[in-house]
Each structure stands twice: as structure tokens, then as C-alpha cells.
Amino acid sequence: MSALTKEQTEALIAEVLEVYPEKAQKDRAKHLAVNDQSIEQSKKCITSNRKSLPGVMTIRGCAYAGSKGVVWGPIKDMIHISHGPVGCGQYSRAGRRNYYVGVTGVNTFGTMNFTSDFQEKDIVFGGDKKLAKIINEIEGLFPLHKGISVQSECPIGLIGDDIEAVSKKGAAELNKPVVPVRCEGFRGVSQSLGHHIANDAIRDWVFGRDGKDVKQEFVPTPYDVSIIGDYNIGGDAWSSRILLEEMGLRVVAQWSGDGTLAEIELTPKVKLNLIHCYRSMNYIARHMEEKYNIPWIEYNFFGPTKIAESLRAIAAHFDDKIKAGAEAVIAKYQPMVDAIVAKYQPRLAGKTVMLYVGGLRPRHVIGSYEDLGMEVVGTGYEFGHGDDYDRTIKEMGNATLLYDDVTGFEFEEFVKKVKPDLVGSGIKEKYIFQKMGVPFRQMHSWDYSGPYHGYDGFAIFARDMDMTINNPCWKKLEAPWLKKPEAEVELAKAA
Amino acid sequence: MANIMIRRGGKGEYVFYLPKRDLEDSIVSMEFDTPEKWGGEIKLNNGGAYFIEPQAAPERLPYSVRAKRLDAAE
Numbered sequence: 001m002s003a004l005t006k007e008q009t010e011a012l013i014a015e016v017l018e019v020y021p022e023k024a025q026k027d028r029a030k031h032l033a034v035n036d037q038s039i040e041q042s043k044k045c046i047t048s049n050r051k052s053l054p055g056v057m058t059i060r061g062c063a064y065a066g067s068k069g070v071v072w073g074p075i076k077d078m079i080h081i082s083h084g085p086v087g088c089g090q091y092s093r094a095g096r097r098n099y100y101v102g103v104t105g106v107n108t109f110g111t112m113n114f115t116s117d118f119q120e121k122d123i124v125f126g127g128d129k130k131l132a133k134i135i136n137e138i139e140g141l142f143p144l145h146k147g148i149s150v151q152s153e154c155p156i157g158l159i160g161d162d163i164e165a166v167s168k169k170g171a172a173e174l175n176k177p178v179v180p181v182r183c184e185g186f187r188g189v190s191q192s193l194g195h196h197i198a199n200d201a202i203r204d205w206v207f208g209r210d211g212k213d214v215k216q217e218f219v220p221t222p223y224d225v226s227i228i229g230d231y232n233i234g235g236d237a238w239s240s241r242i243l244l245e246e247m248g249l250r251v252v253a254q255w256s257g258d259g260t261l262a263e264i265e266l267t268p269k270v271k272l273n274l275i276h277c278y279r280s281m282n283y284i285a286r287h288m289e290e291k292y293n294i295p296w297i298e299y300n301f302f303g304p305t306k307i308a309e310s311l312r313a314i315a316a317h318f319d320d321k322i323k324a325g326a327e328a329v330i331a332k333y334q335p336m337v338d339a340i341v342a343k344y345q346p347r348l349a350g351k352t353v354m355l356y357v358g359g360l361r362p363r364h365v366i367g368s369y370e371d372l373g374m375e376v377v378g379t380g381y382e383f384g385h386g387d388d389y390d391r392t393i394k395e396m397g398n399a400t401l402l403y404d405d406v407t408g409f410e411f412e413e414f415v416k417k418v419k420p421d422l423v424g425s426g427i428k429e430k431y432i433f434q435k436m437g438v439p440f441r442q443m444h445s446w447d448y449s450g451p452y453h454g455y456d457g458f459a460i461f462a463r464d465m466d467m468t469i470n471n472p473c474w475k476k477l478e479a480p481w482l483k484k485p486e487a488e489v490e491l492a493k494a495a
Numbered sequence: 496m497a498n499i500m501i502r503r504g505g506k507g508e509y510v511f512y513l514p515k516r517d518l519e520d521s522i523v524s525m526e527f528d529t530p531e532k533w534g535g536e537i538k539l540n541n542g543g544a545y546f547i548e549p550q551a552a553p554e555r556l557p558y559s560v561r562a563k564r565l566d567a568a569e
Contacts, residue, residue: 040540041540286500286512286514290557290559293555386518387517387518
């Protein structure tokens with residue numbers, strides 16, 4: 001479908017909003033916008049980070065999801081207790097595919113679920129004793145763990161348990177960090193506040209330990225960097241890390257995919273913080289900039305154009321050796337990129353995509369699609385803030401759709417009207433769109449594929465998009481007996 | 496009163512950050528900007544204005560400071 005004009009897009013938004021009652025219409029209209037690159041500030045065209053109203057189908061998560069699921073969960077050698085009823089931890093267990101190396105249950109605990117399994121009596125009499133008991137049990141059963149985090153679920157805040165006191169006592173007994181995280185699900189409007197709370201907990205309870213859990217002596221080099229906000233989904237952090245190491249940098253820490261407690265405690269010693277997911281970890285980078293004088297930059301490892309840009313921007317912070325290293329890395333992978341583009345671009349060029357994800361992807365993956373000759377015609381954040389949209393406006397074409405905290409209904413209607421060749425969103429949207437006959441990729445955990453970061457990731461990305469869009473199944477949606485006779489003739493010819 | 500953080504942007508300009516609201520914006524003008532006297536009324540790109548008690552300039556940025564909101568552009 002050819003690109004819409006600004007007027008057509010505006011008409012489309014108005015048409016979709018028509019079914020709502022007046023008040024809801026007014027509210028939702030603020031969250032939908034037509035992109036205009038001349039706008040400097042997103043808040044002039046789009047409102048974000050506001051509470052979703054009951055009655056519309058939102059796709060957001062909660063503060064617990066942001067803290068346990070995103071920031072803390074991937075730290076592999078710590079045990080993260082889902083403190084509260086059993087469901088929150090169990091239904092989110094291992095769903096995010098944060099890959100790690102290690103022996104699960106011995107020295108790493110990423111895919112396991114630890115919960116205090118609250119019962120009625122714990123709500124009535126408080127769960128502090130239970131938490132203290134769990135901390136001791138963990139030490140007995142899993143002696144190789146490096147620390148514990150207590151991820152509060154809603155009831156903890158409601159009944160007013162003092163998890164800080166229990167944690168302090170536990171930490172003193174174990175001589176390991178026990179971090180209470182006040183990430184009760186009811187806090188804030190989305191998982192975004194959970195990221196912030198988790199970042200603050202690291203600042204207060206892990207940096208405060210001053211590296212005393214690091215067993216080996218740390219010898220700094222001038223080329224120390226940390227990867228911040230890469231959760232190693234399907235191996236993303238690994239395919240990013242090798243590029244940085246090839247250009248001569250030393251990656252000290254991975255936050256937090258395949259990360260360890262020691263790496264996190266060493267991060268204040270690095271020379272530069274590299275931020276991939278700005279939304280979930282800019283807080284800690286800002287803190288480190290102020291307290292430890294470590295500059296930070298945002299980078300984007302999706303698609304060769306952005307990778308080259310980012311590698312050069314990173315190298316600009318270092319000496320000529322690293323700059324030459326960056327050029328060498330870009331040159332080394334160029335033939336591989338050319339081969340990928342030559343293979344997939346003819347099959348994908350001109351196809352349109354609509355995205356609706358969280359964190360960094362609504363703007364970061366645009367480059368990947370453009371490198372394959374595809375066009376992103378709509379994008380939106382589940383839980384983005386104004387600064388995310390500021391950055392997005394520049395990446396998106398004029399007159400494309402922007403939608404914040406889009407509702408199930410609006411998203412379906414937009415897709416019906418815009419008719420993109422591919423939709424990229426989460427698992428809850430996947431089957432709706434596939435049943436509508438629209439090719440779909442689950443872009444939260446790369447649809448069980450990945451990695452998508454780095455040059456190696458780009459090859460997988462291109463293959464995945466091709467096999468989704470050009471899958472023969474999309475031609476089989478019409479029942480054979482309903483097909484027109486001409487089609488039959490053609491079929492006979494082909495046979 | 497709110498805690499704000501002031502840092503240098505990519506082009507050497509001052510950048511304002513309000514952690515509580517995740518508000519990041521460039522500062523278009525600062526009333527006093529000398530080593531001895533620094534702060535006063537600051538104007539943001541979005542039209543908002545804040546007041547920092549005039550003080551000696553911080554040794555290095557970023558710098559967290561209490562500021563009073565004069566005019567928020569929401």
C-alpha cells in the first residue's frame with residue numbers, strides 16, 4: 001500500500017476514535033499522532049506515560065514486571081525471590097529468554113522461580129518471618145549463589161511488611177547482599193516505574209557495598225566499557241559484545257543479560273557506559289555520570305547502518321587505536337552485510353511494517369528494516385516517556401502513525417486500514433493478527449529466534465523477516481472451493 | 496521544590512533533567528553563569544522556568560541541585 005498523506009492519516013485516527021464515547025475519545029486522541037519531523041518536542045503532538053483507563057484493552061505490564069522481569073531477573077548468579085503469591089513469579093518465569101552460561105540450580109539461577117508463596121495466614125500475620133526463613137533456606141540449598149534480591153509483589157506493600165529490615169539482617173548473617181526492591185505492581189502506570197525502582201535499588205544496595213563481593217583484584221585499562229540495557233534476549237548481548245571486543249575495547253560488565261553481581265559492582269570503574277535500552281537503564285547511567293564521572297552514550301546495534309554509526313560514535317570517545325579498530329570491524333563485516341542485503345532485499349524491498357513494542361525497539365529496529373529496503377509506517381511504545389518520543393520523531397518518516405499505549409481495538413483498526421505487510425508486537429497480539437491474515441513477528445523475545453543485535457544478528461533478522469512475510473501460508477487463507485476459476489486454471493498450468 | 500540534575504549536552508549546552516518526571520530538556524538561558532555566581536532563573540526549551548539559588552559554580556557536571564518551579568510548561 002502506498003504511503004498515506006498527513007490528511008489521510010489524521011482522517012484514519014479520527015475514524016478509529018469515532019466509536020468511543022466523547023470523554024474517552026478526547027483522552028485517547030492525545031495518545032495518537034501523525035509524525036512530523038519538524039516538531040522538536042514530542043509533547044506537542046503526543047502524550048505518554050499516563051495511566052491507562054479502565055475499559056480499554058492495554059498491553060502494559062506492572063512495576064514488578066519491570067523490576068523482576070527486566071532489570072533484576074537476568075542477573076544470573078543472584079537469586080530473585082518473587083515475594084508474595086506464587087502466580088506473579090511462576091507465570092513470568094523464563095519467558096523472556098535471557099540467555100546465560102552456567103549450570104542452572106548450581107551457580108546460576110536465571111530460569112528458576114523462587115517465591116515465598118503467600119497464603120492467607122501470611123497476609124493476616126505478615127510475611128517477614130517467612131522471608132527470613134527463605135533467605136536461610138536459600139543459603140543452605142544453593143550455597144554458590146552470590147546474593148538475593150527480594151522482589152515485592154502487590155500484597156507486600158498493602159500489608160506493610162518491613163522487607164528492608166529482614167534483608168539487612170539476612171545480609172549480615174549471610175555476608176552477601178540481600179536487596180529489598182519495593183516494586184509492588186500497583187506502583188506507577190506501567191513497568192517503566194519498575195525499571196526506575198530497580199535502578200535505584202542497585203544504586204542504594206549494590207553500589208553501596210563498594211565492590212566487596214568482587215573476589216579478584218580489578219586492574220583497570222583505558223579501554224574499559226560496560227554494556228548497559230542489553231538483556232541478552234536470544235544472545236543479543238553476546239553478538240554485541242564481540243563487536244566491541246574486536247575493535248579493541250574491554251567489556252567489563254553486561255547489564256544485565258548474562259550479567260553477574262561482580263560485574264555490576266565493577267561498573268563504576270569503567271571509562272564509558274554504553275546504553276542500549278535507554279528507557280530501562282538511563283537512571284543508573286545518569287547516577288554513575290554524576291557520582292563516578294563516567295560519561296554515557298546511547299548506541300544502536302540493529303542493522304548495519306546504525307551499527308557503523310554507533311561503532312564510530314563509541315570510538316570517538318577513545319584514542320586512534322580504537323578508531324582504527326572500529327573501521328576495521330566495519331570493513332570486515334561489510335562483505336557479509338552486502339551478501340545479506342543482496343539475498344533478502346529483492347524479497348523484502350518496499351514492504352511495510354507496523355511496530356508496537358516497548359523499551360527501545362519502536363525506534364531502534366527501524367534502521368534494520370530500512371537496511372532491507374522496508375518501511376516502518378507506524379510505531380508506538382507501551383510505556384515510553386516524552387524523551388523516547390523525542391528520539392523517535394527523527395527516526396520515523398513524515399505522516400507515519402505514532403501511537404502511545406495503543407488499545408487492542410485501535411491497533412486492530414489501524415492494521416486493517418493501513419494494511420502493512422508485517423506487524424511486529426507481542427505475544428498477546430500475535431494470534432489476533434495471524435488470524436486476520438497479517439504476517440506477524442513477536443518482537444519482544446524475537447519470536448523464539450535471535451539474536452538480532454550486531455552483524456550476526458542482522459543476518460538472522462533478515463532471514464526471519466523473509467520467512468515470515470514470504471511464507472506460502474499467507475496465500476492459503478482462502479478456502480480452495482471459494483477460489484475463482486482462473487486461479488484453478490493457473491494452478492493446473494503450474495502442476 | 497524538586498531535585499534536578501544539570502549536565503552538559505553533546506554540543507556543550509546545559510541539559511536539565513528532572514528524575515521524578517523523567518523530563519529531559521535543554522536549558523536555553525541561565526541567569527548567572529560565572530564561576531563565582533551560578534544559577535538563578537533557568538529557562539527550558541519547552542518554555543518551563545525553574546529557579547536555582549545562586550551559588551558558586553559546581554566543580555564538575557552533572558550536578559544535582561534543588562530547584563523551585565516557576566513556570567512548568569505542561
